[in-house]
Amino acid sequence: MGEEKISCRKVWKLYGRDPEGFLRTHGGAPDIAAVRAAGYIPAVRDVSLEVMPSEILVIMGLSGSGKSTLVRCLSRLIEPTAGEIFFDGQDLLKASAKEMIELRRHKMGMVFQHFALLPHRTVLQNIAFPLEVQGVARAAREARAREIIALVGLEGRETYYPRELSGGQQQRVGIARSLAIEPDVWFLDEPFSALDPLIRREMQDEFLRLQQMLKKTIVFITHDFDEAIRLADRIAIMKEGEVVQCGTAAELITNPATDYVREFTKDVSREKLLTVRDVMEDAAAEDASGPSIAADEKISAVAKTVLETDSPIRVVDSQGAGVGTLRRARVIDALFGGRE
Amino acid sequence: MAETATGAESSPPTGRPRLPSWAIPVLLVGPFLALVMARERLPAWAVTVPEPWHVPFIDWINAVVKVLRKDAIFGLFTFRDLTRAGAEAIDWPLQIVEGVLIAGFPALGLPALPWVLIVGLAAIWGWYLKGPRLALLAGGCIAYLALFGKWKLSMITLAAVLVAAPVAGAIGIALGILAVKKRWFEMLLWPVLNVMQSLPHFSYLIPVAVFIGVGHKAGTIATILFAMPPMARLAILGLRGISKEVTEAGIMAGCTPRQLLWKVEVPAARDALMIGVNQVIMQCLAMVVIASFVGAKGLGHDLLFRLQSLRIGQALEIGVAIVLMAIALDRLSQALAARQPAHIPEGPFWRTHPFLTAAGGAIVGSILAAVLTTPLAQILPKDLTVTTAPMWDALVDIITVNLFDALAIFRDDLLRHVLIPLRRLFQLVPWLALVILVASLGWYLKGWRLALTVAGFILFIAFAGFWPRALITAYMVAFSVVVCIVVGLPLGVWASRGDRRTAIATTLCDTFQTFPSFIYLIPVIMLFQVGDVAAITAIVIYAVIPIVRYTMFGLRAVPSEIVEAATTSGCTPMQTLWKVRMPLAFPEIMLGINQTIMFALFMVIIAAFIGTRDLGQEIFRALTFADAGKGLVVGLCVSFMGLTADQLITAWAHRRRQMLGVA
């Protein structure tokens, strides 16, 4: 333990008649067929994860794979059937109702897929709401709310009601509300899924801009791999309640754990994602003549050099020291290998 | 796809033997028919429960009532003292509102609000909520009351509604909240709400008369009791209907459970709650009229008096006043429910709040006018109001003179050739046969629990000793419902074709539905005097509305792609109607018929006022003798008849929808 912001160990969530009893009688880790056969819905199965401070962990998976349920377990909106969850080293599942309220008031923020704004409150009142329930005085909470309104670019809309805003604007309100209390940890459940592609892109940029300033610890759900690549430090891929693989985007692409992961990464433009370092051989080239390329370049940027050079190419780090060799065959394999 | 298709065919309760399609109706209805035919050979106890077997529900209830009335069960005071204290508590808000609206406060030397002000406020509020048309409608309706000399009575009625509706609404919301938070409470509440909402109006009056006495207060309390259930029901639905994410957003914001309830859940359920408020107001108005039987004052009291003395013209005049008030209240509260918040642009107060400013201006202006210039603005003296009674009387005279013979012949023929034979037929039904019928239907539609429930309902009626009377009620309801279907179904089909027609029909349905049921007795008495034909006519007019409405909406809800698919497959409009739209809309139409049955049961009891000989008459007698036990038991009989039909039809419609894949 220690430095992780959030970690969870062997978390289960089953829906059905008596999930606790079922888990107990099946040794705590039944396989999926047994769960299904007994008539239980496996929402989350045996998930262990950790999130580091100011890391963006993206959880992906098809619809119904248990992403929302997992995140709601982490924020304890849903009580897991079994497992342990630690928040700043504190055992979350042992926290009392009062402690949970305190945690949520000061440490957690959450953004929802369908915005979940309060329809009877203006933009300003919605954003000030988390402060209001803490009992912050009106002037102070409205001043803070105005600050965040400026941050998310909603000036001039303070007195509007949610139904008078576009989807993108509503989600800005949702984001602003979740940031009002300056949380340490930020949960986002498909925050941009309900938006049009163009707006979605714009909001992603906005999100990255905010994160550069705020450096929150983030758990972000999406079912869009492109979005995951743009935002993630690490990606966890879920299937039928289970995390099948967790790693950086490059790891998932070059080294998929299962066909399911491979399927997910199939349509990604790898040359834009992979760096030279991801595909090079570690042994430094013997032949020091010829062109050399930087290890941190994207493949797409060095494609021309690779195609024009027949011999293996020297890879250097930022100091110019050789760190490896890039062979054309490896590049082609990495770009087209996994595909039919 | 293939899998779901076969899954739907084998129908929900699996594991039953597969039978040819004709066998199911035969098996379900066969035993019933056989028992009815073999009636002569059945032992007498199987036809009507013999006297010694009757379960003395009435005596039990009356024993409880007696204990509550007489014996000091709370140590120092009796239950009745408690209820009377409750009645006193309702008295002072009543006094205040009546003082503001009509009576003034003589002790303080303050007059009531001038009528021009109330008209003005209604209009301003209407404009604020929806626009100039609603302003005209609301202002016009209220102005009518003043100009046509019904001001005082209307304001007394309005005061009762304005006091009863918030109390009923608050109780309803509280019950709804409790039900949503506590599962056991909900399990308890639903059946109670079901019974309360199908209990005839009069059944509410009797216990109130017993525990509180008669008078205006008692009437108001009966009104509160009667108007509360729909609010509780809508509160439950509304709170359940809140998006889960919104609740989660509240929790994540760090709300305590109490903050979550009052700052998130209740406001987010506003739309459903406001629809509930509309219903509560309308129920209150309907009940205030009927509560005049236990001495509620106002329009209803006068209406009752005129009807009893057969002064039809004057009764019609009051009826119009009640109807106009109903329309004004309904439209205003509907507009309130439909109104969504909008941001206010900045500016000086009179611009940001034009309606508040206007209301303030109206208050100052009209009070100045009333005090300083003309007392006419305060209240119109009798010689300045117009009475329409002579006109109505003339109309009634014309009808009686010209149509009396024709109507009398129609009435007598209908009675002799249709109604009396039909009544005899119904009276042949042995209770045992009906129990078996409803139980097997219930079992077939949903399972043994429904079977036991509905069988229990019928058994209660049989063993309470009201079997013959209940059959008369059933005959009137059944005949009326058939007439409603014959009339209403084509109307609904007609209205479903074309947006204009639908709009017109919707407005008409809305308007007629706001009329308190008692109103429908007036024209009927005028045409047919008293008796079964008059009662059935009143029932049909009142109960035809839901079938029209549901048919119309059901047909319109059929997805247009399906209709287009039928048209492109070469269906004629008739074929599209009968082969495509009707079958798809049928579950909805059945729910309409269900509502029609409920409405008919309500009306059949009210029609006891014009001399029927069924359960309604029994309740009426119980009311005169303040026999709470009897009133309640007979009321339950009526309620159980309705619930039997309701439970079976709802189960059927649910099953049918699942089969059509639209549930």
Ligand SMILES: Nc1ncnc2c1ncn2[C@@H]1O[C@H](COP(=O)(O)OP(=O)(O)OP(=O)(O)O)[C@@H](O)[C@H]1O
């Ligand atoms: N309250 C519940 N009762 C029963 N089953 C549930 C409940 N909540 C979720 N599930 C089931 O758990 C599984 C996981 O649901 P979850 O909402 O976590 O999926 P998701 O990955 O977020 O999907 P989506 O992308 O559609 O949001 C689904 O099969 C769902 O049907």
Ligand SMILES: [Mg+2]
């Ligand atoms: Mg989800």
